[in-house]
Amino acid sequence: xxxxxxxxxxxxxxxxxxxxxxxxxxxxxxxxxxxxxxxxxxxxxxxxxxxxxxxxxxxxxxxxxxxxxxxxxxxxxxxxxxxxxxxxxxxxxxxxxxxxxxxxxxxxxxxxxxxxxxxxxxxxxxxxxxxxxxxxxxxxxxxxxxxxxxxxxxxxxxxxxxxxxxxxxxxxxxxxxxxxxxxxxxxxx
Amino acid sequence: xxxxxxxxxxxxxxxxxxxxxxxxxxxxxxxxxxxxxxxxxxxxxxxxxxxxxxxxxxxxxxxxxxxxxxxxxxxxxxxxxxxxxxxxxxxxxxxxxxxxxxxxxxxxxxxxxxxxxxxxxxxxxxxxxxxxxxx
Numbered sequence: 001x002x003x004x005x006x007x008x009x010x011x012x013x014x015x016x017x018x019x020x021x022x023x024x025x026x027x028x029x030x031x032x033x034x035x036x037x038x039x040x041x042x043x044x045x046x047x048x049x050x051x052x053x054x055x056x057x058x059x060x061x062x063x064x065x066x067x068x069x070x071x072x073x074x075x076x077x078x079x080x081x082x083x084x085x086x087x088x089x090x091x092x093x094x095x096x097x098x099x100x101x102x103x104x105x106x107x108x109x110x111x112x113x114x115x116x117x118x119x120x121x122x123x124x125x126x127x128x129x130x131x132x133x134x135x136x137x138x139x140x141x142x143x144x145x146x147x148x149x150x151x152x153x154x155x156x157x158x159x160x161x162x163x164x165x166x167x168x169x170x171x172x173x174x175x176x177x178x179x180x181x182x183x184x185x186x187x188x189x
Numbered sequence: 190x191x192x193x194x195x196x197x198x199x200x201x202x203x204x205x206x207x208x209x210x211x212x213x214x215x216x217x218x219x220x221x222x223x224x225x226x227x228x229x230x231x232x233x234x235x236x237x238x239x240x241x242x243x244x245x246x247x248x249x250x251x252x253x254x255x256x257x258x259x260x261x262x263x264x265x266x267x268x269x270x271x272x273x274x275x276x277x278x279x280x281x282x283x284x285x286x287x288x289x290x291x292x293x294x295x296x297x298x299x300x301x302x303x304x305x306x307x308x309x310x311x312x313x314x315x316x317x318x319x320x321x322x323x324x
Contacts, residue, residue: 043299045298055298091297091298091299092297093297093298093299167303167306170302171302186294187298188294188295188296188298189298
C-alpha cells in the first residue's frame with residue numbers, strides 16, 4: 001500500500017465531541033441503613049472473619065456505616081471492633097447499655113492527622129543487634145494506650161449489664177454453630 | 190370379624206373438632222359444618238378460612254360442638270368461645286404436644302442456648318443418680 005494511503009500511525013481513540021453525551025452526576029451513596037433489628041445493646045452473631053460464630057454486643061453505628069461491637073473482651077476475646085452489618089445476624093436478645101459513653105470512638109478520619117480510633121498503628125521494631133536476624137524482644141502490639149483504656153472503660157459497663165441477666169455471660173462466651181436438623185431460614189434468632 | 194372399632198367415639202360428623210395436619214393451615218383447628226361428599230367437608234374455625242377441606246388433610250379429635258349444619262361463621266365462633274374449644278384441645282396431650290412443638294420452633298438464640306445448657310445439666314444429674322442406683 002503506498003504511504004499516502006496508509007492509515008495514520010497515531011489517532012485518537014475517541015471521536016470528536018458530538019455534544020450528545022450526557023454526564024450524570026453520581027449521587028453520594030450515603031451511610032448504610034441500619035437494620036431495624038439492630039439497636040444499641042443487641043447481641044449479634046458474627047458470621048465471618050476471625051471471630052465468626054462469636055456472639056457480641058452492638059454499641060453503635062459509626063460514621064462509615066460499620067457497626068461498633070465489643071465482646072466484651074474479657075468474656076469472649078472480641079475487642080472494640082468494627083463489623084459490617086451484612087456479615088452479622090441480629091438476635092432478638094438485648095443487653096441494657098443505656099448510658100454507655102462511646103463518644104470517644106469514631107472512624108471519621110481527623111482532618112489534620114488523617115487518623116481515627118481504628119487506624120492501624122505501625123508497631124515499633126526494636127533495633128536488631130549484631131548477628132541477630134530476629135529481634136529478641138517481642139514486637140510491641142499495634143494497640144495504642146487510648147484503645148486499651150477505652151476497651152476497659154466501655155467493657156466495665158457492658159459486663160455489669162450482662163451480669164444482670166442469668167446465663168447471659170455464658171451465652172456470650174459460647175460460639176454459634178448449626179447442629180443437625182437446624183436450618184437458618186427456619187430458625188428464629 | 191375383621192371390623193376395626195374406633196378407639197374412641199370420634200366420627201366425622203357435623204360439629205366435630207378437627208385439626209388440619211397438612212398444607213399451609215397445618216396445626217389449625219376447625220369444626221366440620223357440613224359433609225360435601227365422600228372425601229370433603231365444609232370446615233371453619235377462628236384461624237382457618239371457611240372452606241372445603243379434604244378428610245385426608247385433617248385429623249379428627251375427640252371433641253364435638255353441638256351445632257347445626259352449615260352455621261354462619263359468627264354463630265360458630267360464638268359457640269366456639271362458649272365451649273372454649275381452644276382450651277379443651279389445649280388440655281389434651283395432643284394439644285399440649287402441638288403447643289410444645291410451636292414453642293420449640295419459636296425459641297430465640299439465647300433461649301436455645303439456655304435449653305442446651307439446662308438439658309445437659311439435667312442429664313448429668315440423671316446419669317449420676319442412675320449410676321448410684323446401679324451400684
